[in-house]
Amino acid sequence: MLYHDYPGQECSIAASLEVVGERWSLLIIRDVLRGKRRFDQIQTSLGIARNVLTKRLNRLIETGILERRPYQTSPERFEYFLTEKGLDLWPVLMAYLEWGDKYCESETGPPRLIVHKDCGGEVDGRRICQKCGAHLDVREAESIPGPTPA
Amino acid sequence: MLYHDYPGQECSIAASLEVVGERWSLLIIRDVLRGKRRFDQIQTSLGIARNVLTKRLNRLIETGILERRPYQTSPERFEYFLTEKGLDLWPVLMAYLEWGDKYCESETGPPRLIVHKDCGGEVDGRRICQKCGAHLDVREAESIPGPTPA
DNA sequence: CGGGTGGGTTTCATTACGAAACCTTGATTG
DNA sequence: CAATCAAGGTTTCGTAATGAAACCCACCCG
Numbered sequence: 001m002l003y004h005d006y007p008g009q010e011c012s013i014a015a016s017l018e019v020v021g022e023r024w025s026l027l028i029i030r031d032v033l034r035g036k037r038r039f040d041q042i043q044t045s046l047g048i049a050r051n052v053l054t055k056r057l058n059r060l061i062e063t064g065i066l067e068r069r070p071y072q073t074s075p076e077r078f079e080y081f082l083t084e085k086g087l088d089l090w091p092v093l094m095a096y097l098e099w100g101d102k103y104c105e106s107e108t109g110p111p112r113l114i115v116h117k118d119c120g121g122e123v124d125g126r127r128i129c130q131k132c133g134a135h136l137d138v139r140e141a142e143s144i145p146g147p148t149p150a
Numbered sequence: 151m152l153y154h155d156y157p158g159q160e161c162s163i164a165a166s167l168e169v170v171g172e173r174w175s176l177l178i179i180r181d182v183l184r185g186k187r188r189f190d191q192i193q194t195s196l197g198i199a200r201n202v203l204t205k206r207l208n209r210l211i212e213t214g215i216l217e218r219r220p221y222q223t224s225p226e227r228f229e230y231f232l233t234e235k236g237l238d239l240w241p242v243l244m245a246y247l248e249w250g251d252k253y254c255e256s257e258t259g260p261p262r263l264i265v266h267k268d269c270g271g272e273v274d275g276r277r278i279c280q281k282c283g284a285h286l287d288v289r290e291a292e293s294i295p296g297p298t299p300a
Numbered sequence: 301c302g303g304g305t306g307g308g309t310t311t312c313a314t315t316a317c318g319a320a321a322c323c324t325t326g327a328t329t330g
Numbered sequence: 331c332a333a334t335c336a337a338g339g340t341t342t343c344g345t346a347a348t349g350a351a352a353c354c355c356a357c358c359c360g
Contacts, residue, residue, distance in 0.1 A: 173316090198318090199319065200320095202317065202318075224325075226325090
């Protein structure tokens with residue numbers, strides 16, 4: 001989003017969007033969640049302009065969604081990790097995923113599936129495992145490629 | 151978002167964001183869901199620029215999320231309603247709401263509560279009624295003002 | 301020494317946004 | 331009957347964000 005504020009909204013939806021509603025923010029979070037932790041990985045994966053990526057990363061760090069951790073010194077290099085606050089955005093991603101699967105038609109079925117690590121069952125938009133019925137947390141699920149075209 | 155496209159992403163999250171990820175879109179949907187159906191109502195409620203609102207409404211109509219229905223002729227006036235596709239975005243709103251309630255601190259508790267119309271129980275981020283355990287649909291829930299400061 | 305890698309920063313053109321003014325059709329008011 | 335108001339936009343224009351490409355820096359490698 002632009003200017004990232006929605007003045008006078010007194011609404012948690014608007015408040016959330018102020019933080020993660022800007023263009024790219026949620027996709028960066030998705031990428032980090034899927035294990036892309038470095039600047040160039042994310043940049044290449046998204047095709048986002050580098051200056052914009054810098055800005056987004058800094059803002060996500062400021063707002064406590066991402067964390068920067070050095071993985072080498074001289075030259076100092078960092079990786080980005082999700083904090084608890086960031087991981088808690090998983091439900092938002094899952095909601096978008098389910099909606100996109102339903103309405104953003106793809107000939108070949110959903111591009112990615114979310115499965116329960118323990119039992120392999122598919123996870124639905126409520127983050128409930130369709131096989132074992134467990135209510136899942138981010139850490140108990142993973143994203144795998146969807147069915148490939150026949 | 152800007153330019154509203156995320157080329158080459160093959161991901162339902164990105165696909166969804168292309169449609170509803172632009173600034174204001176989700177808040178317009180929230181407003182319509184809460185019964186604001188007319189241009190000026192939405193414009194006043196959000197404080198969005200009128201030309202931008204026009205653009206967003208048209209795009210939401212094009213993408214099948216909103217529907218325009220005349221409520222009078224000469225001069226013709228329209229109201230905006232959510233289609234099924236639009237109503238199905240409720241989980242996304244609920245996910246943002248829950249996250250915002252948790253992290254976008256408010257002194258006085260959550261600004262709005264979502265309750266199950268039938269039993270009055272609170273609804274959680276999984277859209278499950280905390281009182282009766284039912285898995286809810288948009289139409290079975292409503293948004294009410296949160297607890298007022300003591 | 302020349303080139304490559306990772307992670308940015310700078311520059312500049314393009315595009316979107318925000319605010320305010322204006323327009324149109326009809327109803328209301330004085 | 332002119333003036334005003336309401337609803338729902340459209341136009342204009344200045345500002346801010348984006349995107350692409352170039353550049354920079356520290357180090358590593360051969």
